[in-house]
Amino acid sequence: MKRTIHWGLLTSLLLAPAMTVAAQAQQPGPSKERAPSAAKITEEQAKKIALERIPGEVTDVVIEKKRGKNVYVIEIQSPEQGEKDVFVDIQTGKIVGTD
Template identity: 85%
Template sequence: MNMKETIRAGLLAILLLAPAVAIVQAQQPGPSKERAKPSAKITEEQAKKIALERIPGEVTDVAIEKKRGKNVYVIEIQSPEQGEKDVFVDVETGKIVGTD
């Protein structure tokens, strides 16, 4: 290969790879509830148990969000008596900081 062909091949490779790199970067999670998990001292299972003691039912979803200035597990519970309820469990202490 001469110098021009080498440069063309390099530029072509860059042009073909750039969209793939952009897609991978776009799929990286941002500063969201998934990123908060490493600081959790209470496990997801512990948080579910704590929430179910407050509102009996079936857990339908669990997420970590910032509520009232704290990272909390948001435990979504489908309750036969109360319908759909959210229980907020502090990820560090395991205390319930609210319901919705």
């Protein structure tokens, strides 16, 4: 009986880390492709809005929190201004800043 209990405990201890890793692997991580479910502005719309402010080529898009709001950070390579970031609010589509 003790042997069965010991094997059960040993098995649990050995499998617990593997089960934790497997559970973490199944959870989706942050993605620059996926907007939060509350987003009213799509990534494509945000790119268009940003390019109206600073013409150029979009080189990257990520979602970050800036000035207390979730924003798309649209990185643009502009011939006139070099590399610029435009922050587009994911709720309203308004530009909340540039960098």
